[in-house]
Amino acid sequence: MQGRVEPNELRKLHGPMAEGAKVQLERIAVGDTVRTFDLERFEVWAPNAELVLDRGDGTTEKLERPAVNYYRGTVDGDPDSMVFLAVGADGTAQGLVVADEVRYRMRTNDKREVTIDESDPLDDFPIDGSFSCGVDGLTMGGKKGVPSVKADALGGVAAEGTLSATATYTLNLAIETDYELYQDMGSNPATVTTFIGNVIGAVSTIYSRDLRTNVVIAFSRVQSSASDPFTINPGSSGLWNGSTQTYSTSHALAELGDLWHNSGTRPFNGPRSSVVLMSGKSQTAGVAWIGTSCGGDFSCSSGNCGSAVFDGHWAGGYAYIGLGNPSTTIPNPDATVGGIQYGLSANYWPVLGVAHELGHNIDGPHTHCFSLTPAQKTQYSVTRDYIDICVTGCYSGATSVPPEKGTVMSYCHLLGSSQSRFLMGKAGEVSELMKNHLMEYINSVTPNSRSITAPASMGTGTSSNASVVSPIAGITYDWSITNGTINGSTTGTTINFTAGTNPVTLRVKGTSSNGCASTDYVNVAVSSCTAPVLTTVLPVSHAITLGTSVELNATATGSGPITYQWYVGTSGNTSTPAAPGNGISASPTSTTNYWVRATNSCGSVDSATITVTVITPPSTTSMLYVLQPCRLLDTRNTTPIANGATRDIQITGICGIPSTAKAAVVNIPVVSPVADGYLGFYPTGGSWLGTSTVAYRVGKTRTNNAILALSAGGSTTVLNIGGTQNFIIDVTGYFE
Amino acid sequence: MRRLILTTLLFASVLFVTDRAFGQNGPYQYYPLSPCRVVDTRNANSTNGGPAFSTDTTRNFSIRGFCGVPTTAKAVSLNLIVTQSSTGGWLTAWPSGQARPVVSMINFQSSDPALANGVIVGLSSNAQDLSVYNNFGSVHVIIDVTGYFQ
Numbered sequence: 001m002q003g004r005v006e007p008n009e010l011r012k013l014h015g016p017m018a019e020g021a022k023v024q025l026e027r028i029a030v031g032d033t034v035r036t037f038d039l040e041r042f043e044v045w046a047p048n049a050e051l052v053l054d055r056g057d058g059t060t061e062k063l064e065r066p067a068v069n070y071y072r073g074t075v076d077g078d079p080d081s082m083v084f085l086a087v088g089a090d091g092t093a094q095g096l097v098v099a100d101e102v103r104y105r106m107r108t109n110d111k112r113e114v115t116i117d118e119s120d121p122l123d124d125f126p127i128d129g130s131f132s133c134g135v136d137g138l139t140m141g142g143k144k145g146v147p148s149v150k151a152d153a154l155g156g157v158a159a160e161g162t163l164s165a166t167a168t169y170t171l172n173l174a175i176e177t178d179y180e181l182y183q184d185m186g187s188n189p190a191t192v193t194t195f196i197g198n199v200i201g202a203v204s205t206i207y208s209r210d211l212r213t214n215v216v217i218a219f220s221r222v223q224s225s226a227s228d229p230f231t232i233n234p235g236s237s238g239l240w241n242g243s244t245q246t247y248s249t250s251h252a253l254a255e256l257g258d259l260w261h262n263s264g265t266r267p268f269n270g271p272r273s274s275v276v277l278m279s280g281k282s283q284t285a286g287v288a289w290i291g292t293s294c295g296g297d298f299s300c301s302s303g304n305c306g307s308a309v310f311d312g313h314w315a316g317g318y319a320y321i322g323l324g325n326p327s328t329t330i331p332n333p334d335a336t337v338g339g340i341q342y343g344l345s346a347n348y349w350p351v352l353g354v355a356h357e358l359g360h361n362i363d364g365p366h367t368h369c370f371s372l373t374p375a376q377k378t379q380y381s382v383t384r385d386y387i388d389i390c391v392t393g394c395y396s397g398a399t400s401v402p403p404e405k406g407t408v409m410s411y412c413h414l415l416g417s418s419q420s421r422f423l424m425g426k427a428g429e430v431s432e433l434m435k436n437h438l439m440e441y442i443n444s445v446t447p448n449s450r451s452i453t454a455p456a457s458m459g460t461g462t463s464s465n466a467s468v469v470s471p472i473a474g475i476t477y478d479w480s481i482t483n484g485t486i487n488g489s490t491t492g493t494t495i496n497f498t499a500g501t502n503p504v505t506l507r508v509k510g511t512s513s514n515g516c517a518s519t520d521y522v523n524v525a526v527s528s529c530t531a532p533v534l535t536t537v538l539p540v541s542h543a544i545t546l547g548t549s550v551e552l553n554a555t556a557t558g559s560g561p562i563t564y565q566w567y568v569g570t571s572g573n574t575s576t577p578a579a580p581g582n583g584i585s586a587s588p589t590s591t592t593n594y595w596v597r598a599t600n601s602c603g604s605v606d607s608a609t610i611t612v613t614v615i616t617p618p619s620t621t622s623m624l625y626v627l628q629p630c631r632l633l634d635t636r637n638t639t640p641i642a643n644g645a646t647r648d649i650q651i652t653g654i655c656g657i658p659s660t661a662k663a664a665v666v667n668i669p670v671v672s673p674v675a676d677g678y679l680g681f682y683p684t685g686g687s688w689l690g691t692s693t694v695a696y697r698v699g700k701t702r703t704n705n706a707i708l709a710l711s712a713g714g715s716t717t718v719l720n721i722g723g724t725q726n727f728i729i730d731v732t733g734y735f736e
Numbered sequence: 737m738r739r740l741i742l743t744t745l746l747f748a749s750v751l752f753v754t755d756r757a758f759g760q761n762g763p764y765q766y767y768p769l770s771p772c773r774v775v776d777t778r779n780a781n782s783t784n785g786g787p788a789f790s791t792d793t794t795r796n797f798s799i800r801g802f803c804g805v806p807t808t809a810k811a812v813s814l815n816l817i818v819t820q821s822s823t824g825g826w827l828t829a830w831p832s833g834q835a836r837p838v839v840s841m842i843n844f845q846s847s848d849p850a851l852a853n854g855v856i857v858g859l860s861s862n863a864q865d866l867s868v869y870n871n872f873g874s875v876h877v878i879i880d881v882t883g884y885f886q
Contacts, residue, residue: 615804663768709768
């Protein structure tokens with residue numbers, strides 16, 4: 001039964017979507033079931049990927065990235081299922097779906113419908129008899145069965161550590177292709193790059209799901225001339241190391257290593273984890289070095305690389321995969337829709353082949369060569385000596401497919417085209433040993449970002465440092481944060497950050513010089529504790545009468561219990577504490593400063609200084625004497641008072657006011673104000689206590705009456721705040 | 737209720753002293769003070785602080801005990817200041833605990849940034865001894881005391 005995707009669902013994948021964005025496609029008919037795809041937008045091409053067309057005449061041309069959005073994910077959340085979708089700019093789609101161990105091909109047909117067809121098992125892996133893999137002769141030695149070639153040649157690979165449960169990894173690939181693949185793709189460079197992107201996208205889907213590893217392309221090259229640098233055609237014969245030999249994939253692998261080791265012929269000098277040659281030559285076979293990704297090159301001699309074929313040649317992070325006979329394995333022409341050749345072939349040999357050979361580069365042996373310890377056999381309840389026994393080699397005896405079928409690293413497809421699953425290992429089954437082994441290798445050769453140092457918990461709004469170390473030199477770091485702020489540089493081994501809300505997540509990506517990267521994170525618990533904030537402090541600065549008391553009161557918001565302490569003095573001076581508590585009574589006998597500190601478990605806050613002025617009531621009494629109104633002062637006849645200025649004005653001795661007068665009863669007109677402002681009067685020699693006697697408004701002549709206390713000398717002082725101003729004082733009486 | 741109106745002879749302002757509240761109505765001696773701010777509703781909410789007056793609102797302030805006004809004072813001379821008025825309106829001040837007199841002590845317009853008027857007003861024996869009423873709009877009130885009678 002043919003499944004299909006409703007157009008409305010597929011439309012969710014159109015348009016711009018950020019890398020890492022999640023999207024769910026619902027009601028997808030797969031076979032005779034209705035499924036949900038949990039997808040993530042991801043990128044196959046590295047940010048600065050170089051795409052090159054080599055014309056074979058010494059000239060090259062830059063190629064554009066395929067106009068394709070890539071999505072990967074699972075079906076109904078089943079961790080062993082798989083969805084890879086390539087969606088073109090015109091909305092056409094092609095993809096690979098694995099659900100319930102059945103592989104489906106998803107594509108847009110010529111009616112622009114997206115259909116989902118179960119792959120024809122006979123068409124699934126058209127393996128021809130020439131299939132072979134060049135590492136079969138390697139035996140498992142030691143616990144992990146690491147082939148001797150790796151240990152001898154690299155020597156410096158970091159020891160395995162405890163695998164982080166949270167790290168993710170990145171491998172940067174350089175992809176080579178040959179002229180034969182170019183011809184198979186209709187001699188269209190764009191078709192080749194689209195094919196490369198789709199195959200690596202499907203591989204990245206498997207690797208990200210099982211190994212938390214993103215596989216990205218940093219470099220790709222298309223050969224449009226027969227005079228390409230890949231001369232070895234496995235199965236044919238030619239001169240090698242001074243004698244005529246029948247070429248195998250090992251010869252092609254050696255040629256690839258020599259090409260990339262030589263700086264004169266190396267086409268790309270950027271960071272690379274592995275170089276993968278996807279060949280269109282006829283042999284359906286692959287070979288790759290084991291445990292060489294993220295390491296350097298090494299030279300082979302005296303058979304130390306496992307075969308005399310390699311003597312005098314260069315090895316390292318290289319993989320060769322022959323995609324086989326174009327008539328059976330190269331993309332079906334009906335995958336061309338809307339002008340885009342999506343390039344996933346009718347079968348999945350390119351996906352399995354690249355995933356398999358790259359698996360060798362990250363230290364994966366074949367599962368039929370991964371020997372089991374007695375303890376492992378007991379743990380997983382198996383009796384065989386290897387993860388699988390699908391082929392004889394390391395294992396000798398009758399072959400059979402294990403109940404969980406084979407992994408990507410198996411040969412189980414030789415026993416049935418669908419017997420190798422697109423799994424690196426299945427949780428709870430013995431094959432998970434392979435998955436764990438691969439992850440430990442990646443973890444050991446990528447920057448060790450596990451060791452992030454950050455506080456376990458912080459308070460909201462507080463700052464701290466975080467740092468990371470790696471045993472591998474030459475690492476560049478890139479930090480990011482969720483629910484917080486990085487202060488200053490986001491690169492380097494140490495950063496400073498400020499916690500926002502709970503919880504803070506700090507991520508750091510470390511990238512080595514060969515482009516192998518590890519990303520890990522730590523969560524920092526953020527206590528909800530907030531430092532006190534004073535909401536009310538009573539009273540404000542004010543004046544009291546001698547003999548009365550003042551109530552000091554403060555209220556603060558903040559977490560948990562808050563304690564209050566009042567102090568005598570200016571804010572911050574703790575030398576003279578008053579009684580504890582938020583509300584206290586004080587009876588100062590002279591002008592006194594107070595302030596309060598509110599404290600809880602995560603901080604404290606100080607109030608501003610409150611000045612309580614103590615005023616002693618006058619002891620002398622006075623009686624009112626009425627005068628004929630008399631103009632005592634008119635500044636229009638003298639000088640107006642400037643803004644901010646004070647002026648002393650003699651009151652007694654004028655208008656009949658005796659020198660013994662204590663206060664004057666006055667009217668104070670402010671004449672034609674030029675600005676808004678006020679006049680404040682106080683006895684000469686005393687303090688201005690922030691008072692206003694006459695408020696004036698620009699253009700409005702206004703009068704106010706007042707009783708002005710006088711100094712012992714019988715004068716008053718006026719402060720003017722506003723504009724340069726004329727005013728008048730008329731007296732109508734006095735107190736004495 | 738008998739009212740002794742003394743100061744209309746001298747000022748536009750008004751003195752209310754009531755025998756019912758004090759048992760006697762004078763005569764009182766005057767004690768001048770250096771002007772001192774005793775009420776400012778622009779400050780944080782408290783007895784002599786915020787909030788601002790709203791329409792048809794009476795608030796009771798404490799004058800005695802502050803600014804040198806003794807607890808024995810019977811009346812005070814004040815400068816009554818309004819600012820930040822939302823609209824035109826008027827204020828009345830009187831000894832707390834009594835019926836509000838039908839007089840205005842300061843009339844203001846919304847266009848006034850600030851306006852002041854000097855008044856002499858009696859105090860009750862309550863802790864909050866002075867009532868102030870605002871008839872309309874939102875307005876901040878400031879009281880500077882300039883002396884007292886007892």
